[in-house]
Amino acid sequence: MRRSHARYRVKSSTKSDMDPIKFQIRSGNHRASSCSSTYTFTKPNSKHAKSNLMLTVASTSVLLGFLFLCYSILFSGGNRLGSLRYSVVIDGGSTGTRIHVFGYRVESGKPVFEFRGANYASLKLHPGLSAFADDPDGASVSLTELVEFAKGKVPKGVWMETEVRLMATAGMRLLELPVQEKILRVTRRVLKSSGFLFRDEWASVISGSDEGVYAWVVANFALGSLGGDPLKTTGIVELGGASAQVTFVSNEPMPAEFSRTISFGNVSYNLYSHSFLHFGQNAAHDKLWGSLLSRDHKSAVEPTRKRIFTDPCAPKGYSLDTNTQKHLSGLLALESGFSDSFHAGGNYSECRSAALTILQEGNEKCSYQHCSIGSAFTPKLRGRFLATENFFHTSKFFGLGEKAWLSNMISAGERFCGEDWSKLRVKDPSLRDEDLLRYCFSSAYIVSLLHDTLGIPLDDERIGFAIQAGDIPLDWALGAFILQTATETSQHAAIGNHHWFYDLFSNDSKTLRYVIGIPILLTVLVYLVSKWRKPKLKTIYDLEKGRYIVTRIR
Numbered sequence: 043m044r045r046s047h048a049r050y051r052v053k054s055s056t057k058s059d060m061d062p063i064k065f066q067i068r069s070g071n072h073r074a075s076s077c078s079s080t081y082t083f084t085k086p087n088s089k090h091a092k093s094n095l096m097l098t099v100a101s102t103s104v105l106l107g108f109l110f111l112c113y114s115i116l117f118s119g120g121n122r123l124g125s126l127r128y129s130v131v132i133d134g135g136s137t138g139t140r141i142h143v144f145g146y147r148v149e150s151g152k153p154v155f156e157f158r159g160a161n162y163a164s165l166k167l168h169p170g171l172s173a174f175a176d177d178p179d180g181a182s183v184s185l186t187e188l189v190e191f192a193k194g195k196v197p198k199g200v201w202m203e204t205e206v207r208l209m210a211t212a213g214m215r216l217l218e219l220p221v222q223e224k225i226l227r228v229t230r231r232v233l234k235s236s237g238f239l240f241r242d243e244w245a246s247v248i249s250g251s252d253e254g255v256y257a258w259v260v261a262n263f264a265l266g267s268l269g270g271d272p273l274k275t276t277g278i279v280e281l282g283g284a285s286a287q288v289t290f291v292s293n294e295p296m297p298a299e300f301s302r303t304i305s306f307g308n309v310s311y312n313l314y315s316h317s318f319l320h321f322g323q324n325a326a327h328d329k330l331w332g333s334l335l336s337r338d339h340k341s342a343v344e345p346t347r348k349r350i351f352t353d354p355c356a357p358k359g360y361s362l363d364t365n366t367q368k369h370l371s372g373l374l375a376l377e378s379g380f381s382d383s384f385h386a387g388g389n390y391s392e393c394r395s396a397a398l399t400i401l402q403e404g405n406e407k408c409s410y411q412h413c414s415i416g417s418a419f420t421p422k423l424r425g426r427f428l429a430t431e432n433f434f435h436t437s438k439f440f441g442l443g444e445k446a447w448l449s450n451m452i453s454a455g456e457r458f459c460g461e462d463w464s465k466l467r468v469k470d471p472s473l474r475d476e477d478l479l480r481y482c483f484s485s486a487y488i489v490s491l492l493h494d495t496l497g498i499p500l501d502d503e504r505i506g507f508a509i510q511a512g513d514i515p516l517d518w519a520l521g522a523f524i525l526q527t528a529t530e531t532s533q534h535a536a537i538g539n540h541h542w543f544y545d546l547f548s549n550d551s552k553t554l555r556y557v558i559g560i561p562i563l564l565t566v567l568v569y570l571v572s573k574w575r576k577p578k579l580k581t582i583y584d585l586e587k588g589r590y591i592v593t594r595i596r
């Protein structure tokens with residue numbers, strides 16, 4: 043085929059709708075004379091071409107943008123749909139520091155908690171933060187180890203969204219404020235560099251009332267009564283090392299400092315909650331020794347006679363070695379020669395009345411209508427209760443069953459306290475002296491606290507002891523996490539902070555398919571239609587008429 047002598051002339055067009063560049067091709071097989079009309083092939087109308095291109099690019103970019111947005115919502119960090127989110131809570135207790143790592147999902151705008159498997163891990167290290175009063179920097183060692191444990195449980199990609207909170211309890215409350223602050227400063231330094239999401243105010247000494255509320259929350263969450271009828275909830279009595287907590291729903295009028303109102307779901311609970319500082323088991327036992335000493339100081343002992351301290355809560359034959367002295371409060375440990383004047387009385391009922399004296403210390407300063415423990419207001423206990431921490435440990439040690447465990451605690455304590463120390467020592471060789479010794483005092487203190495002081499009948503079936511409910515540990519730190527997360531999630535839902543897409547997608551994969559599938563379909567459709575509809579146009583410049591004629595090519 044002869045090659046056409048194509049000659050290109052650029053002709054600027056005045057017509058706005060015409061592309062300014064025209065190519066005139068004179069085909070070789072035309073006679074010169076037949077140049078009456080020259081076919082001018084224009085590039086497809088580049089205006090149209092451009093708008094098609096624009097349309098395709100626009101719809102593709104909208105689609106890509108949309109897919110990217112979906113990806114960023116569905117698969118980025120903490121907003122990952124359906125993926126686990128994490129939270130870390132550190133319990134700064136008096137006898138040890140425990141870290142809890144929680145995994146949870148948000149489904150239909152609500153957190154779903156499962157405290158098992160990959161969704162929960164915890165580690166406790168001794169001693170507690172308060173043991174570093176003289177060496178605050180020393181607190182960083184165990185805390186760093188706990189943080190490393192948590193980092194091993196949380197995928198690195200979400201550390202930045204994982205909140206870490208440190209809440210210290212009674213052990214730290216017993217320290218002077220400046221000392222507390224020094225230790226907290228060290229903890230903040232460690233947590234700031236942990237890689238987790240942390241703010242200074244998230245490391246603090248929480249109030250005893252908060253501690254009690256959190257313990258109440260986890261107990262009722264575990265029992266399935268949280269979010270239900272307030273009168274069907276279960277109260278808690280917690281016997282820690284340095285403090286004891288009592289929290290339950292009470293409709294009795296009470297002073298504001300003991301009253302707490304919390305909401306869960308659309309139910310609100312009016313709680314009595316108080317932490318009795320210095321009335322934890324270990325702190326009370328130290329008080330006992332302090333009272334023995336001061337009692338002797340008061341007794342008119344002639345200077346020549348050797349002073350004897352009789353401890354009714356120490357089984358006969360027990361001698362106070364330096365190891366146990368280490369655990370005595372400063373007052374006693376400093377008492378020179380205390381150990382050789384110490385006599386183990388091994389008498390349960392005397393031990394129980396010594397415990398009652400400790401529980402009623404300060405009662406004379408009661409400024410409320412009714413105080414049971416110390417000078418703090420306590421309403422009449424109503425409803426069911428769970429007795430946790432030392433209530434559980436001592437009941438377990440004596441092998442008590444749920445049934446009538448309080449009255450059985452008396453007989454178990456009488457046997458243990460009255461037994462010869464050497465025989466007890468042989469029965470439980472694995473326990474340290476000071477831990478084994480403590481069971482005599484504990485059995486008396488528990489009965490004196492629950493029955494003699496709080497008035498719970500010895501055979502009351504309404505109170506059980508536990509350390510977990512189902513497979514959920516009754517640890518106040520879990521309650522703090524539950525309340526914190528539920529509040530945060532409902533706040534997001536309330537103020538619409540959440541990704542509105544997120545709701546659209548939350549847990550509804552059908553929507554996901556539609557929302558991603560439809561735009562793809564539409565784009566393809568638009569593209570095909572534009573391809574199909576794009577008219578094959580031919581623009582002819584009619585030399586005779588001196589104007590362009592646009593015709594459609596079939």
Ligand SMILES: Nc1nc2c(ncn2[C@@H]2O[C@H](COP(=O)(O)OP(=O)(O)OP(=O)(O)O)[C@@H](O)[C@H]2O)c(=O)[nH]1
Pocket residue numbers: 134135136137138170211212213281282283284285322323324431432435436
């Ligand atoms: N007998 C016994 N007591 C235990 C055991 N584990 C913990 N305890 C005691 O139970 C009490 C409460 O335990 P934790 O809450 O872990 O102690 P803590 O938080 O350091 O103490 P607080 O700051 O008063 O709450 C403390 O007096 C512990 O000494 C155990 O296995 N056996």
Ligand SMILES: [Ca+2]
Pocket residue numbers: 135136211282283
């Ligand atoms: Ca505790």
